[in-house]
Amino acid sequence: MAIGTAFCVIAVLVVVALASTGRISGHPRSRGTGDASRGYHLPDPAEGDRIAASLQDAVPTAPPEAPALPVPTASSTEVEDLPASDPLQASTIAATPAIGALLHAGDGNDPEHFCTATVVQSPNRNLVVTAAHCVYSDAFTADLAFAPGYHDGVMPYGVWVPSRIDVDPRWVADRDPAYDVAFLQVRRPGTDERIETVTGAEELAFGFVPSRPARMVGYPDGEDEPIGCQNTTEAYSDTQLRFDCAGFPSGTSGGPMLTDIDPANGRGTVIGVIGGYEEGGDDLTSYSSYFGPDIAALYDRASTAEVSPTT
Template sequence: MDTGSMRVKAGGSLPTGPTALAALVAAVLLGLAAVAFVVADRGAATDAPLSGGAASGHYTAPRELGDKAAEAMRTVVREGGSRAPGAPADRAARTASPPPSDPLEAAPAEPSPAVGPLFYTGQGEPGHGCTASVVHSPRGDLVITAAHCVYQGGFRTDLAFVPGYRDGEAPYGVWVPTSVDISPEWAEDRDPDHDVAFLRVRRAGDGTPVEKVTGAERIRFSPDPDRPTRVIGYPVGDERPLACQNSTERFGRTQLRFPCEGLPNGTSGGPFLTDVDPATGLGTLTGVLGGHDEGGDERNSYSAYFGDHVAKLYARAAGTRA
């Protein structure tokens, strides 16, 4: 991107005078704006409260920061009574492959109980910038999203997850992290093949695991690439999710590609789901929107392929053995 910046030869000096100075200031500001736009594309805001980076990729969230985030969320959402997911549909309905969206473009969808926006509460009024979903784990407290949603040179310390969010309502409550796990490869150099994060979460004042409240997606490692898939996510500022259906395809050896238009900023971290139960909205998770170009472009979305490295990260986050 050409920012109109001035170039100075080595050993030379900057041009002087009011006109030159004004041009230089304008070029610097334009360049900074361009960088901010690129960094924020498809993911979270960048001027964020952060913890120190951790070479291990693990962050234990202080309880007081979680309570602070939960309190901030009370200014923007209404917490309602928990709705249990519907009864599972019969096997034939669960295994029927949905047709691709027609046109092949994301459209407004009903919220899914285990999927919701990831809010950032430390920059004025809370707002959501990514999407996350509950995945099955032994403790029932695990959520998955993209690493670029939670780590930007340090771990975000102001996160709140609202599953099933719709029109300002939090039907299953507000959940805040107790820990966050990413791969060291993401922390070190933002490797797109490691753009995955797991969060263990709690609800303020309540010890009930999130999975018992919302249900959970089943995670599948080393998935078949060419599967009918539903991707769902919350665009920045929107009160309801968008969803699109199509088949995934391999993009190189380490990524999945999902061709569909209209999945904008805020949908990063949204789940790639197969075998979705029409009664509960729950399915099998084979990826999260992120990876290549931290999510993609206007026509294609991506996910890091869930190979052994993601299985090991899941095991570490969930407290099990890979």
């Protein structure tokens, strides 16, 4: 009986440990500086350079037979109608420049993408938004890069690595689903380019009315193209949005909920990212932390922090 009891206790501890590591368990901690208790991290530049070089060697940065996706520059005063998808089931959509996949270089095998992120407008023009659980579990995630416009196994706008990662300290303290949002300042090693000038950027909205027609986008694990679905976001609680649509599996975490999409350039306004309650939801419903004053304050901190685009 004692042996059986001990075995059960060990088994429970193992299950709890696995359940608490999130979707990026097993990755090494990122080297660098910063203060996790205050919710920010400055990755080691040499580590970022190594990750970028590894990914660039393993994955083409543009298709050999086609140029990179064009970045639309036109704009209009119109917004797309976003009727609910029928059926409410995610399906493959075309990649767009400002939305892409978070990747890790792995251990010498083919690189894998594990979450989704979006370029958003900011004073420094180098900011990406995703879910906090994509970049912080029990420590900030190492081996991390962003490939905007990722499609068909290629990275048409190159590899970008974080120079700063910001999450709310309350996410660090206890993974509070109200704060499952992260902002990353990114850089393209060897250049001083600002990602917003390369890919364009989506806008952000804070304090909006929760019920909004929206398009949700994400990159499923193991797939080379994004999926999307349209429906109306609804309030699930004071701190959570819900979006009912089937077929958003692992890998889509961090993907944007977009509204007010301009038909002239395809860009819109991010009102949420897949995460929050249950770290994103289940096969039928996705969630997002509500973009209220706390997320706005996190954005203000992340977007104005001074970080060199080359280090």
